[in-house]
Amino acid sequence: MGLPPAAPLLLGLLLLQGVLRPLWGDLVFIPPVIRMSGPAVSASLVGGTEDVTVSLALLQDAEGLLPVPSCGVLNNETGDWSLTVTPSGNSLEVTVRLKRSLQWCSSNETDSFSESPCIVQTLLISASHNSSCLAHLLIQVEIYANSSMAHNASENMTVIPNQVYQPLGLCPCNLTAGACDVRCCCDQECSSNLTELFRESCFTGVFGGDVNPLFDQLCSAHMAHRVPDWFPFLCVQSSLANSPFLGYFYHGSVSSRQYTSFEVYLHTDLKDVSDFGYKQGDPVMTVDKAYFTIPQMSLAGQCMQNAPVAFLQNFDVQCIANLEVYQEQDDVISVKIKSGAVGGTVTPKVIYEEATDLDKFISSTETLLSNGSAPRNVNVEEHYIFRWNNNTISEINVKILRAKINAHQKGIMSQRFTVKFLSYNSGNEKESSGNPGYQLGKPVRALNTNRMNNVTALHLWQSAGRGLCTLATFKPILFGENALSGCLLEVGINENCTQLRENAVELLDSLIQATHVAMRGNSDYNDLGDGWLEIIRADAPDPGAAPSVSSANGTCPDVPAQLAIRILISDAGAVEGITQQEILGVETRFSSVNWQFQCGLTCEEKADLFPITASVQFIKIPAQLPRPPTRFQINFTEYDCNRNEVCWPQLLYPVTQYYQGEPYSQCVAKGLLLVSFFILAVFLSDPWTRVCTAWN
Numbered sequence: 001m002g003l004p005p006a007a008p009l010l011l012g013l014l015l016l017q018g019v020l021r022p023l024w025g026d027l028v029f030i031p032p033v034i035r036m037s038g039p040a041v042s043a044s045l046v047g048g049t050e051d052v053t054v055s056l057a058l059l060q061d062a063e064g065l066l067p068v069p070s071c072g073v074l075n076n077e078t079g080d081w082s083l084t085v086t087p088s089g090n091s092l093e094v095t096v097r098l099k100r101s102l103q104w105c106s107s108n109e110t111d112s113f114s115e116s117p118c119i120v121q122t123l124l125i126s127a128s129h130n131s132s133c134l135a136h137l138l139i140q141v142e143i144y145a146n147s148s149m150a151h152n153a154s155e156n157m158t159v160i161p162n163q164v165y166q167p168l169g170l171c172p173c174n175l176t177a178g179a180c181d182v183r184c185c186c187d188q189e190c191s192s193n194l195t196e197l198f199r200e201s202c203f204t205g206v207f208g209g210d211v212n213p214l215f216d217q218l219c220s221a222h223m224a225h226r227v228p229d230w231f232p233f234l235c236v237q238s239s240l241a242n243s244p245f246l247g248y249f250y251h252g253s254v255s256s257r258q259y260t261s262f263e264v265y266l267h268t269d270l271k272d273v274s275d276f277g278y279k280q281g282d283p284v285m286t287v288d289k290a291y292f293t294i295p296q297m298s299l300a301g302q303c304m305q306n307a308p309v310a311f312l313q314n315f316d317v318q319c320i321a322n323l324e325v326y327q328e329q330d331d332v333i334s335v336k337i338k339s340g341a342v343g344g345t346v347t348p349k350v351i352y353e354e355a356t357d358l359d360k361f362i363s364s365t366e367t368l369l370s371n372g373s374a375p376r377n378v379n380v381e382e383h384y385i386f387r388w389n390n391n392t393i394s395e396i397n398v399k400i401l402r403a404k405i406n407a408h409q410k411g412i413m414s415q416r417f418t419v420k421f422l423s424y425n426s427g428n429e430k431e432s433s434g435n436p437g438y439q440l441g442k443p444v445r446a447l448n449t450n451r452m453n454n455v456t457a458l459h460l461w462q463s464a465g466r467g468l469c470t471l472a473t474f475k476p477i478l479f480g481e482n483a484l485s486g487c488l489l490e491v492g493i494n495e496n497c498t499q500l501r502e503n504a505v506e507l508l509d510s511l512i513q514a515t516h517v518a519m520r521g522n523s524d525y526n527d528l529g530d531g532w533l534e535i536i537r538a539d540a541p542d543p544g545a546a547p548s549v550s551s552a553n554g555t556c557p558d559v560p561a562q563l564a565i566r567i568l569i570s571d572a573g574a575v576e577g578i579t580q581q582e583i584l585g586v587e588t589r590f591s592s593v594n595w596q597f598q599c600g601l602t603c604e605e606k607a608d609l610f611p612i613t614a615s616v617q618f619i620k621i622p623a624q625l626p627r628p629p630t631r632f633q634i635n636f637t638e639y640d641c642n643r644n645e646v647c648w649p650q651l652l653y654p655v656t657q658y659y660q661g662e663p664y665s666q667c668v669a670k671g672l673l674l675v676s677f678f679i680l681a682v683f684l685s686d687p688w689t690r691v692c693t694a695w696n
Contacts, residue, residue, distance in 0.1 A: 027127050029137040036141045045092040056083040059122040119143040173203050274338045277391030283308035287336045316418045340392035348396040355403040359471050363412045377402045381416045389424040434521020437580025443476035446514030459511045460485040486613035493597045497556035508563045517586045536587040554597030562591035563614040
């Protein structure tokens, strides 16, 4: 057997000694460099720790250069710092602490929250054996007076508000009041110098203040980097309100169960998951394993008598019933409803009230004589309030308005059913109409500063029975919905004109008893400066200004008969990707007509009907002024689509920005489909086949 050459053997010994030596017992600090911003830091010394001396030194830099470290006679206590070494297995735990409290740091400054650092020093920890340096640990100290670590942490648990009624906030990582939270880039209490220290390591997502991050599958996130070419055609078209991140919820819907052909004739039990808690959209169950039903409006416009109530779904519907075939439902006071917890039940608390004016609810087509039969009670209004806590129902309050009618009464009855879900810890405060902008279909918030009970709203008439003003009820004006309503005022042939004008003005003023309107949907009723606009009343009529003579001939000039309410609205930006709309102004204007008593063949002593109307119009104005026309549009008017019948720029109208009928992605997809059909037709046409034949 031959011996190996000398050169490779020597090289192998050098590698084993120089490269593998740290693995066999060399000392090293982990980590070797620490940036210290609090009162204490720790590091580990690993390797051969037998007979090793650890010491602490304060380095004084001169002109930005640190001196060469030396392992002389060093102290474990240098100035304000102390060093503690604790054995831990095969390593040493090295801890450096500031001996003084950080309270003195803020007391030295006039401003307790100064932007400049309080302590700026450089510490060096050395590990040596027989005055031979083996390892070094460099600590850069930079402590601020307003650091959140200098404040005592509170043991109180932070109460996060309910997300259904109040958003989490624009900066959820701001946990310390009056101090800068580290890595919270949206904290307004952090100065620019402090933010630069952790700008590259900010909290991401909802907790870091990015309250609306787009998920990758959303079509509106097409500007993301490294997306495939087929992304615009295979993406999810969804509203930002249905985001899977914290603070957003999916709004469930109630639909009838679809039965397949093989289970039509099978009797199946209803699926009951209420024992494990309700989810939004789940049907409310009774202890008899049946749906808790309240009449609701279907998509076809009919009232379904046995429609289940969905958890956290509010509704307000009106149904019409024929009294000849109407049958009263079971009393709700005898129903026990599952609360959502295992074995928990809730019994509704019912309050009955008697209806005073039946003409508002019942339109009788026939007058019945009393035949000795006992009268019967019918429910004309039912109002349900569900108190919920997490995924359970804690309380149910019901208010029923009953009317007593003849046992054989005929006619049409109008019924109203409302369901509202409120949090268990919420009071009877006024419900907001948006946060912060108005939501479509929510009532316009109004305020009357001249009354003690100043909370009110703008109303319109809701006619009932014969449509008389004395029998009409009020309904609130809903944001974004133009409406027209009216009622009939009974007037005699010898009516006093002044009295007629006063009655008309009083009826019209009853719709706008407020003095201010909320600009936003969540304006505070107790703070007039929180976005409240004064209502502009233009051309308010004066009943006594016109001649006050009696209408002997049955005519009265200048009688107020119409009220026009114009509300200016505009887009005011977006919150979490949802466009917010606000009110810019409200104006009311009266219009007068000349009234004349309408006679038939002869003028009889009977009342005439004078119509009074009120209209609401929402006018949307642009938030910015329109762009001025360019020089090309001014000189070449034949290309202006607003001035010519032929518009060449809109030749491909469905795929341009002017078409708003469908989403842009669908328009592009349909356009490309038509192009593909055209290309296919060209390839299959006769000239193309002859070209291919000639080519072959």
